[in-house]
Amino acid sequence: MPVCSGGVDRRSFLSVGTIGGLGLSLGDYFRMQSARSDPAAGHPGKHATAQSVISIFLPGGVAQQETFDPKPLAPVEYRGPLGSIETALPGVRFGEALPHTAKIADKLAICRSMTHGEAAHERGTHNMFTGYKPSPAIEYPSFGAVISHDFGPRDNLPAYVCIPTVPNEFAGSGYLSSAYSGFSLGADPVDGKFKVRDLTLPEGIDPARFDKRRRMLDVVNSHFREREKSDSLDALDTFYQRAYGLISSQKAQEAFDLKQEPDALKKEYGRNQAGMRMLLARRLVESGVRFVTLTYGGWDHHDKIEKGIKSQTPAFDQAFATLIRDLDRRGLLGSTLVCVTTEFGRTPKINPTAGRDHWPKVFSIVMAGGGIKSGIVHGSSNATAAEPEDDPLTVEDWATTVYDRLGIDARKKLVAPGPRPIEIVDGGKVVEQLIT
C-alpha cells in the first residue's frame, strides 16, 4: 500500500534486518534480540539526551480548559466554572486547580496544540500509548515495550515498569515478544504495607536454600531444554533469568523500597496515590529503569466538571510539582523525560450536565526534562479551545520527538510476525521547537 510520506525510496531504510534476509529462524531471531538486550549492550544512542522516561497518564481525558489551557476571556459557557491563575511564566495562565504546578511552569514545555481524531476512550488511549491509530490488523507495541526492546534491562531492573499495574491493553508489547512487556508491581505504593509482590525471598528461605532450589530447577529443566525449541520457551527462560537477577540483587530490591525515602519528602509529594506513585517512579528511574508508566485518577468528566476537577487535581498538582523539583534537585531532570498525557481533551462548551464531553481535536500535554526545552508554550488552541491555532502537534510528531530524545530513530523498522517490518512511528518528525 502506498504511504503518503514519500515511501521507502526517499527515506533511509533502517531495518533491523528482516528475518528472512538473514535466514534465521524465529527462535534464532528472538535469541539475537535478547542478546541485543543484554545489560552491557543496552545504551541509548549517541545523541540521546534522556536516559529514562516517566510517563504520567491521566485516564478518561482531562479537560484542557480546566488545566493547562484555560480560556479566561471566553464566554462563560466555554470558559467553564473555574478561574485561572498566573504561572512562573509571564503571560501564561493555568487553571486555578494547579497552584503548585504553576510555580514550576518555567521547567515545563506546555503543548497546547496536541491533536488526533479519536474520540473514543480506547482509541484515544491507543494513540497515546503506541503512537499509532488503532489497526484491526496489527497490535502495536507501546512506548515502554519499544524502549525495553531497544535498551533491555539495566542493573538487573526491568526496563519497563508499570505502577501499580499494566494500565490498559495498549500498554503491552504488541507484535513484539512479550519479553518486552512491562513489569507490573501488583501492589499500590500508597498502601502502607506496600511491597512488590513476590520480589523478596519468602520467610524462612535463605539465599543458600534459594540457590539449592535453583540448582534443582536447572536439573529438571535441562532434559526438556535439550529436546524442545520454541519461542514461548525462550521467552519463559528470559523471564526466569530476569527474576533471578531481580531477586538476588540487593540494589534492584532497594529500587522498589519506598521505606528508604525520608518522611519529609513523602509529605512533600503527598501521601496519596498520586504522590506515592510519582515518588516510586523517581526512585525507579534513579536506579536504572528506562520507562515508568503510571496512571492517576479518572478524568472522564461528562458531569459536574467543577466537582471532578476539584477532587482529582490537588493531589496530582502537588505530586507532579514535587516530582519535577525533586528530579531537578538531584540533577536527574536533565536525563529524565517526564510526560503528562491523557486520552483526549474535552468539548469547548459546557454541556447540559455541567460537564464536558470527549474532544480529540485539540488538547494539552506537558513535557519536562530530558532534552526538552523548559519554560515554553508550544502551539496554541483557538479562542474556545476547539481547534489547534498554531503548530498542531500530532501524535506521530510527539512520539518521534520522545524517541529522539532517547536516541531512538523512530523511522527504524521493527519486525512484526510475517515477517513484516514496521516503523516505530509512521511518518513523524522531530519537533525542533521542543528540543534543546
Added chain:
Amino acid sequence: MTRAPSRLTSAVLAAWALVAVAADAATLRVFPPAVHLSTARDRQSLVAQLIETDGLTRDATGAMTVTVDDAAKVRLDGRALVPLADGDTAVTVSVGDQKVSVTVHVERAGQSPDLSFRLDVMPVFMRHGCNAGSCHGSARGKDGFRLSLFGFDPEADYHRLTREQPGRRVNLALPAESLLLTKATNAVPHTGGARLKAGDDAYATLERWLAAGATNDPGPTPAVVAVELHPRGAVLDGPGATQQFTVLATYADGTDRGVTSLAVFLSSNDAAAKVDPSGLVTAGMRGEAFVMARFATHTVGAAVISLPKGLAYDWSPPADAGRIDRLVDAKLQTLRIVPSESCTDEEFLRRASLDICGVLPTSDEYRSFLASPDPKKRAHLVDQLLARPEFVDLWVMKWSELLMIRTVPNQVSYKAMLLYYGWLQDRIQANTPIDALVRELVAATGGTFSAPATNYFQHERNTLKTAENVAQVFMGMRIQCAQCHNHPFDRWTMDDYYGFANFFAQIGRKQGEDPRETVVFNSGGGDVKHPVGGRVVPPTFLGGESPDLAGRDRREVLAAWLASPANPHFGRNLVNIVWAHFFGRGIVDPVDDVRVSNPPVNEPLLDSLARGFVESGYDFKKLVREICTSRAYQRSTRPNATNAEDERNFSRAQLRRIRAEVLLDVMTDATGTQNKFKGLPLVARAVQIADGTTSTYFLTTFGRATRATACSCEVKMEPNLSQALHLLNGDTVQQKIRQGGVVQRLLEAGRTPEQVIEELYLRTLTRKPTEKETAGLMEIVGTDPAARTPAALRETLEDGFGAILNSREFVFNH
C-alpha cells in the same frame, strides 16, 4: 453485453489444490479462460501457467505463443488482445507441445465511449494510494484536499475535484496544467511525492478525462459485482521464480473487464513472495504468502508457496489415513514438508488428558496406560476422557468466555450470572447440539432469572456492540471497522454492518418483579440508522438475504439463520474454535478474525470438518474424537529438517503453555491440595468458576479471561516477569507443597528418596525421571542416608517438587 453473469467462485482457492490435477505430463492453463471484449478501448492480457507433474508451477506467460484464429476480429498487442470487429473467434496459446484454446467474443468494436469518472478515474485514486487513510482519504483530507476513504463517495469526490475550488484542481483549457496532474507527478511539490509519471497509463486516463471536459457520469454506473484473480495459486521453485497474475472484474450489467493495471496488489508475506504493481509475483525465501488484489470494494487473493530451488522430497502419506490426515498431509506434500513422527504414549497420555479434561493422569493411570498392549489404547483413552465430567467443565468454561458470563454492576447480578451459567452448564452436560443452544440464546426473551439466556442481552446493552459480538463469536468475524467505513481488506460494507445490527434494534427491557431481574422482550419497533443520511437498512444476514420479518421477532429470524447450514460461517467457526483448542492455533488464526485477507491455512480441511460437523447434527464429542485420534494431533513436538520452520500447517505439535485455570488445577491436584474461590466449595476447580470477574492473583497473572469482551485474545498465554517471580517466590507453589504433604506421606510410607522423585515426576510430567535427572537431584538431596535428618530430607525433596512445578516441562503442554 452478452456474457451471462455466472456465479463467480471466490478466487481464494489454495494453490496446493493444484496438486490434485497434476497428471503424468505438465498441464498448461491459460487465464482468463474466456475473453470478452466490448468497445474499442477494451484490452485483455493473457496469462499462462504450467503445472508440473511434481506440483510445481511455472510462469509460461513469457514463453507462450498466441495465434489468432480470425485475424479480422482481434489482434495481438504484446500479450494483450485488442478488438477489431464484432463476433466470435478463438486464440490458441501454445507452450512447447501443449496447446490451449481460448474463446474470444467481441462486441461494440466500433465504439469508443468517453471515460467514466466512476469506472475509469476513481480506480486511479485507489490504485495509487491517493484516497488511502494516511493521504487524502483521511477524514480531514491532506494538505487541504480530501477524497473519500477508498472511494466510498464518488459524488463528493467529483465535487471536490471540480467544484470545491473552481479552476484550481482541474484546468479544462490546459488539461496538463491541472493541479490533479502536476501534483500527482510532483511537478508541483507534493507531500506524497510522485505518484504518477507523465505518459503512463494512469496519467493518460486522467489527462483524457480532463481533455474531454472532466464530466461526471450522466447516471448510475454498473457496480462491480465480482473480482477474480488468476491464476488461483502458484508453487514457485526457488527465489526469483515468478508468476504473472491477472485481475478480472465483472460488473452488474454482465460485462467484464481486465483490471490488472487498476488493481492494488498486496502480499501478506513479502519475504516469501513479493508482488509488483503489474501483478508479477516473485518468490523469495521458503514460505507461504497470500497475494491479494483489491479493486472497488472487493479483495481477492491467491495462495503462493515459495520453495527452495530443486528441493528434493520423498515422502508419501500413509495410505490408511483418515479424513483429517489426508487433508493435512496433502498440504504438507505441496509444501514438501515431512511431518514429525508420532509422540510417545507418555506424551499422548499427558497431552490428551490436559486438552480434553484439563487434568493430569495419576501415576496409576500412567502405569496402566503404558502397560496396556492394546493397539487401540489411544482411541480408548480419548473415549474415557470424553466421558469424564471434567470434559464438560472445560467446555462450559470455554463457552462462558464466548458468552461473556460475568457479573456487571447494575446490569447482571450475581444471581442472574449464576442462573445464566447454570443454563449453559445444563446444555453442555446434556450434549445439546450447539445450533440449538445458540438459537435459544440469540432469540432469548423473558426474565433474566426465569429465562437466564436473556442475560446475553444484559451484560452488553449497546445494539451495535451486541451485533459485533454475535458476528465475532458465532461467525468468527470482526465487523467493527464497517461501523464507520467500508472495510478496506474485507468484504463488509457499512450497509452490511447496519443491516446486520438492525436485527438487534428491537430488544425491549423492563424491570422484573425482583429488582435484580430484568425482562428482555421483543419491543416490535425501532431501527438502527445508517449514519450517512440516516437511512434505515433493512435487517440483512451477513453475506445473505434480507428476510421477510412482517410480524416476527427479528432475533428469532436471525437465530434460525445464524445457527443453520444456510450460514456457512457457523459450522466453520465452531470447528475452527475446537481445532484451535487442540492444536494451539486455528485453521484460521486468530479464530475470531476471519476475513478475505486472513485465509485459512488449509481450506479443504476447514471445509470438510465444517460439513462433517453440520451433517453430524453438531455432534461436538464426535468432532473432538476425530481430532484427537488423528495422526496430526498425535505428532511429536520435535521437528525434523523439513518442518523446523513450520508452525502453522500442523506438521508437528506445538508447545503450548497451559492456560491459567488448568495450570492452577493441575498444581492443586499434583500437590493434593484444594482452593477456595468465591461462592464455590473447597473441592471446586478453577475451571468451574462461574463469574468472569472472580479471580485470584495467580489466575490473573497467568492470563485468565475477564470475559469483558468477546475477543479470543482475552485468554493470555504470554509469559511475563510476574509469573516467574510468583512461581519461584510466591505463595502458591511452596504453600501447596507444604499443605498437601505429598512428600511427607511418601516418606512415611517407606519410599526411598529415589522413589519419591519418581512418583513426583509421574504425577506432574507423566514420565519417569532419567538416570541423569535422578542422579542430579540425588546429588543435591545427598546420597548418604546418615548425613541427613528426616526433616532436612523432606525439605530438600519438597524443594525438588517445587523445582518440578517451576519447570518448563510442567507449565507447557507438549
